[in-house]
Amino acid sequence: MRASDRAYHQLRQEIITWRLAPGTVLAEVEQAGRLGVSRTPVREALSRLMAEGLAATEGRRGVVVAELSVTDLEQLFELRETLERKAAGLAAARGDRGRFRRLHEQFLHAEASLDAPEEVEAYYALVGELDAALDEECGNAYLALSLRQLRPHLQRLRRLAHDQPERLAASAREHAAIAAAVADGNPGLAAAATTVHLSASLKHLHHSQSGQGTLAPAHSVHLTTHESESR
Amino acid sequence: MRASDRAYHQLRQEIITWRLAPGTVLAEVEQAGRLGVSRTPVREALSRLMAEGLAATEGRRGVVVAELSVTDLEQLFELRETLERKAAGLAAARGDRGRFRRLHEQFLHAEASLDAPEEVEAYYALVGELDAALDEECGNAYLALSLRQLRPHLQRLRRLAHDQPERLAASAREHAAIAAAVADGNPGLAAAATTVHLSASLKHLHHSQSGQGTLAPAHSVHLTTHESESR
DNA sequence: TCGGCCCTTTGTGTATACAGTGAAAGGAGT
DNA sequence: ACTCCTTTCACTGTATACACAAAGGGCCGA
Numbered sequence: 001m002r003a004s005d006r007a008y009h010q011l012r013q014e015i016i017t018w019r020l021a022p023g024t025v026l027a028e029v030e031q032a033g034r035l036g037v038s039r040t041p042v043r044e045a046l047s048r049l050m051a052e053g054l055a056a057t058e059g060r061r062g063v064v065v066a067e068l069s070v071t072d073l074e075q076l077f078e079l080r081e082t083l084e085r086k087a088a089g090l091a092a093a094r095g096d097r098g099r100f101r102r103l104h105e106q107f108l109h110a111e112a113s114l115d116a117p118e119e120v121e122a123y124y125a126l127v128g129e130l131d132a133a134l135d136e137e138c139g140n141a142y143l144a145l146s147l148r149q150l151r152p153h154l155q156r157l158r159r160l161a162h163d164q165p166e167r168l169a170a171s172a173r174e175h176a177a178i179a180a181a182v183a184d185g186n187p188g189l190a191a192a193a194t195t196v197h198l199s200a201s202l203k204h205l206h207h208s209q210s211g212q213g214t215l216a217p218a219h220s221v222h223l224t225t226h227e228s229e230s231r
Numbered sequence: 232m233r234a235s236d237r238a239y240h241q242l243r244q245e246i247i248t249w250r251l252a253p254g255t256v257l258a259e260v261e262q263a264g265r266l267g268v269s270r271t272p273v274r275e276a277l278s279r280l281m282a283e284g285l286a287a288t289e290g291r292r293g294v295v296v297a298e299l300s301v302t303d304l305e306q307l308f309e310l311r312e313t314l315e316r317k318a319a320g321l322a323a324a325r326g327d328r329g330r331f332r333r334l335h336e337q338f339l340h341a342e343a344s345l346d347a348p349e350e351v352e353a354y355y356a357l358v359g360e361l362d363a364a365l366d367e368e369c370g371n372a373y374l375a376l377s378l379r380q381l382r383p384h385l386q387r388l389r390r391l392a393h394d395q396p397e398r399l400a401a402s403a404r405e406h407a408a409i410a411a412a413v414a415d416g417n418p419g420l421a422a423a424a425t426t427v428h429l430s431a432s433l434k435h436l437h438h439s440q441s442g443q444g445t446l447a448p449a450h451s452v453h454l455t456t457h458e459s460e461s462r
Numbered sequence: 463t464c465g466g467c468c469c470t471t472t473g474t475g476t477a478t479a480c481a482g483t484g485a486a487a488g489g490a491g492t
Numbered sequence: 493a494c495t496c497c498t499t500t501c502a503c504t505g506t507a508t509a510c511a512c513a514a515a516g517g518g519c520c521g522a
Contacts, residue, residue: 270507
């Protein structure tokens with residue numbers, strides 16, 4: 001794998017998991033030293049992160065990790081609903097029904113076995129499979145591209161929520177409903193089920209952040225020592 | 232302005248205006264020599280173009296100008312309608328009505344004076360102003376970002392259409408209807424007017440390309456000699 | 463004459479050197 | 493003591509050098 005790819009994936013992961021907090025300065029020389037590559041791959045990685053919106057140039061301070069406010073949360077979900085409703089509807093109209101029928105059954109099965117912590121990991125992987133299936137079966141590469149560009153931001157938001165078992169179970173049922181509607185070839189119902197799921201998800205996220213103006217992850221993250229070095 | 236910015240803007244413009252045809256190989260050393268900068272800014276420019284989807288890596292052939300098929304045309308308009316309907320609706324709900332009232336009057340005025348060729352330029356600039364107004368007044372930075380990422384592809388498609396005066400006049404009326412609906416604060420009507428405009432626009436584009444499997448610009452473009460050098 | 467192997471050339475990926483600019487800190491003057 | 497100016501440092505932007513990989517062509521052998 002190329003060094004620029006490694007730098008990109010590592011920085012991306014660290015931003016999504018909040019190990020690199022919003023506002024952290026991503027100086028080229030510092031990151032190059034930390035990641036063990038030269039400045040050139042780091043520059044390419046930062047370019048890609050800026051194109052995704054995970055990083056931004058902040059005046060003269062250089063490249064910083066993008067901020068994430070309650071306003072961002074609401075705007076991201078507004079766009080997400082628009083895109084995912086359309087994708088679900090198109091997949092219901094054009095997609096491979098058997099694929100979503102299988103996903104439907106997997107979600108029903110996952111709901112019953114969401115007790116163990118390792119099952120939560122598997123559940124998130126299943127959600128990712130449904131996302132990928134909608135991307136592919138909606139038959140619109142540009143719509144899928146927009147959704148893929150949106151997803152890293154949503155993954156970052158996910159870390160804000162507490163993983164309450166009852167919410168995960170409800171989420172599984174909502175995903176099952178989406179998959180069922182797509183499998184039935186019902187675009188209107190698929191879009192409606194998407195709205196239902198996203199409304200519940202947004203409400204849960206809002207509740208997790210109740211009162212706070214600035215967003216912060218649910219479980220405090222083991223902070224790296226690098227930002228103190230970067231002073 | 233930075234050299235990488237100049238390289239990016241020039242390559243972008245040449246791709247949008249079809250002076251760099253789809254499939255053209257964008258070799259780093261070749262473009263560096265042609266644009267009068269070194270490989271480093273060219274690399275950054277190519278990265279940005281690939282992030283936008285205007286260029287893509289094609290196996291071992293390196294970076295090439297992205298292809299554009301009839302399928303792309305239809306998928307781009309499908310996504311465009313989804314995003315612009317939402318943006319128009321949000322702008323109608325939240326936006327500054329006076330701004331769209333003024334744009335409405337400008338479109339009515341433009342329709343009456345679309346005879347001179349320089350008026351066509353001014354008309355396209357006015358369309359750009361409406362787009363920018365929707366971006367800003369929809370109150371959703373992520374939606375605006377998605378729209379801005381979509382627009383270079385649409386600009387490339389625009390070159391496929393013949394600028395027939397009657398179509399431009401109809402387009403002006405359709406844009407006026409959108410601006411009026413937003414100015415009236417009517418989200419449903421704004422979305423509907425957007426669908427009306429895009430349907431007519433897509434139909435006109437399809438008609439301009441009737442019968443051809445591969446897309447080509449309406450007026451043959453003065454081809455650069457560079458692709459023959461790049462063999 | 464045809465096929466296979468080797469060599470050369472071209473292009474990308476990475477590292478590093480150099481220059482220009484902006485910011486911050488310290489010293490001097492009022 | 494405070495403010496302003498100067499100097500220095502650090503960072504980005506750009507250029508270039510080097511290594512490695514692949515593809516194409518030419519040559520040699522069968």
